[in-house]
Amino acid sequence: MRRFAVRAVVSLRRSILDVQGKTVEQALQAIGFPMIAQVRIGKYIEMEVEASSAEEARAVGEEACRRLLANPVIEDYRIVEVEPVPAVAVGEPQ
């Protein structure tokens, strides 16, 4: 078994009003960013998954999103990256 870094994004569905994003957008415009619009804010989740292959690690990450990390009524999720973790002790400072 190897360890993989799996990175996922969970975001509100396009049809759902993103109140946090709208608030940030207004704040940005107020401090001098009139060129920024359509701000949306989601969650970025990094995890280490022990698996025999990158495909298996991705599948575990997808199931974790489906079962816990995302609310399927209002959120979408996607795995954005899967890469092997260099062999260092877990918890070692970086």
Added chain:
Amino acid sequence: MRRFAVRAVVSLRRSILDVQGKTVEQALQAIGFPMIAQVRIGKYIEMEVEASSAEEARAVGEEACRRLLANPVIEDYRIVEVEPVPAVAVGEPQ
């Protein structure tokens, strides 16, 4: 001027305890994911930036992170993607 989708990730510095991530990790292990560890949760921010080039759009996104979106004491940020937005009316349903 063109519009670019700029996507940024803001995450706690490695040296900062991620309480939310630790809680999610424990919840995942409790529901049958013993192979998942080292969960960390950050913010994923999408915005549309009006700029003359992708480089300028990236620079605007970085400045927005520096000035508002990230807390530099405890958080790091990075721009993960910059791409042109297809020419559709702003706010058009997708």
